[in-house]
Amino acid sequence: MRGRRAVILGLGGAAGAVAFMLGLGAWRTRNRPAANAVLPLPVSNMGWQLTDHRGQTVRPTDWLGRPVMAFFGFTWCPDVCPTTLSAISGWLEELGAEADRLTVALISVDPERDTPDVLADYVGNFDPRIVGLTGPEAQVARAAEDFRVTYRKVPRDDGDYTMDHTAGVFLFYADGRFASIIDFHEDRRFALPRIRRTLN
Amino acid sequence: MKHLILTTALVLSAPAAFACETVTVGDLTIQHAWSKASIGVDRPAVFYVEITNSGSSDDALVGISTPAAGMPMLHETVVTDGIASMPHAMSVPVPAGQTVQLAPGGYHGMLMGLTAALKEGDRFPVTLTFEKAGAVTANVDVLPLRSEGPDCADAGQ
Ligand SMILES: [Cu+2]
Secondary structure (H helix, E strand, C coil): CHHHHHHHHHHHHHHHHHHHHHHHHHHHHHHHHHHHHHCCCCHHHCCCCEEECCCCEECHHHHCCCCEEEEEECCCCCCHHHHHHHHHHHHHHHHHHHHHHCEEEEEECCCCCCCHHHHHHHHCCCCCCEEEEECCHHHHHHHHHHHCCCEEEEECCCCCEEEEEECCEEEECCCCCEEEEECCCCCHHHHHHHHHHHHC | CHHHHHHHHHHHHHHHCCCCCEEEECCEEEEEEEEECCCCCCCCEEEEEEEEECCCCCEEEEEEECCCEEEEEEEECEEECCEEECCECCCEEECCCCEEEECCCCEEEEEEEECCCCCCCCEEEEEEEECCCEEEEEEEEEECCCCCCCCCCCCCC
8 A cells, every 4th residue: 555655656756747847848938038038137248337426437347246236216215215225234234344245236217316416415324335326317228228127207296206116126146147136025034145145 | 230221221212202102093003103314305205103903993094294294195115016116095094903004115104395304313293184083193203214113112013
């Protein structure tokens, strides 16, 4: 009885494995183009040129050789952006000196209002390792395209405007390969090991 | 020594005193009312709070008003396909027996048209209007822009 059950289980397992492999094959074929359209480019293939909050020009090549943590936001953003920046500041503090090897960037999706000086005022409220990046609209659009990020201007009830934007935090390895995205509503405890993985 | 520890604890908790204060209206308890320091008056500020409904009937927060802003409004941060937006919330449900938070990344009071910049340590009143319980005013503590909430001994977050 026990032997027979083992055989049945074995067959089931083998069938399951075959089904899994077939399924995986189908998934791969079906999703290959879609996956490429969704994942950010490796840093080495990016083509933007932006200015940091100290007025220095920054290109993707400047990021190579160090792991990168980057996200998109804007300084007129009252909830999502300060919340993300607070979380990032907390992670950097927990990592301590280890995080000195990390490039951390906030890329503005609102270059109309976020000049380098405005960004400097803003990032000054958070961990000093966070760099603010802005630039001409075309360069911000290029960065968004390279990251596969979406943003759009939304009129507000008081005549002003706000920005909808991709809220995840992007991680890249030092060689520029994309590592992962920390989603906005993800449990913070899972973020640290993933950041550490890009550091090692 | 004991006295010193006590004094230190008081000093540390002092800035969050108002946020840790509790006000009630009907079956509703309002606490942890806080905001974040603003950079100037042009950017919208936020208002966060925790509401507990200990009654047996549902209620809802339908509006906020404050002398600190010309256009206060209820918003909800929503993330759809990774994209964050913050549509206007007509009301925030406060179901019977539950605690609801206006908190970073979710429901928030959006304070547009600030009358003055909000500085860390400032306090301002916000009147919350509920569908059934009526109106109640809470004192709001302005915490640093980096803050993730008031540090109350009984903080439920
Ligand atoms: Cu809002």
